Amino acid sequence: MTAQETVTAYYNAFNQKDWAAMLRLVHPNVRHDSNQGATRTGKDRFSQFLKHMDDCYDETLTEIVVMTEPTGTRVACEFVVNGEYKKTDGDLPPATGQTYVLPAGSFLDVSEGLITRITTYYNLPLWESLVLGKQ
Numbered sequence: 001m002t003a004q005e006t007v008t009a010y011y012n013a014f015n016q017k018d019w020a021a022m023l024r025l026v027h028p029n030v031r032h033d034s035n036q037g038a039t040r041t042g043k044d045r046f047s048q049f050l051k052h053m054d055d056c057y058d059e060t061l062t063e064i065v066v067m068t069e070p071t072g073t074r075v076a077c078e079f080v081v082n083g084e085y086k087k088t089d090g091d092l093p094p095a096t097g098q099t100y101v102l103p104a105g106s107f108l109d110v111s112e113g114l115i116t117r118i119t120t121y122y123n124l125p126l127w128e129s130l131v132l133g134k135q
Helices: 003-015 019-024 043-056 124-131
Strands: 026-033 057-068 074-085 099-111 114-122
Touching (some): 003 074, 003 099, 003 114, 019 026, 019 043, 026 043, 043 057, 099 124, 114 124
Antiparallel strands (some): 057 074, 099 114
16 A cells, blocks of 8 residues: 555544544554644554544544655645534533534655654644634
């Protein structure tokens, strides 16, 4: 599987909420750099992150564009997050089932068919304004 195919399969699994399929596509020592907070290393910690996200959010990605560079090992993705905020997440605004549509992107490294790095970016102040009804 090419890097582009691996990442496309990863995001398809995300949209199907097939966490096991997502985890099969990540390296045991995957490095996950989320938009906020510390870097997580390892499939176990990434799995815990997925569980937390599933508890707090119901999200589907649309308008997914997957781009690779010439060596085929680094991938950039642009997408729109269509979500529902189900459960209050830490110090973020209270969850009351608010919905949001938010542009986001990610950068991934792929080696031997497995994702070794996932870095995701989105505009947190914009997300907060959306769930607070200020946008």
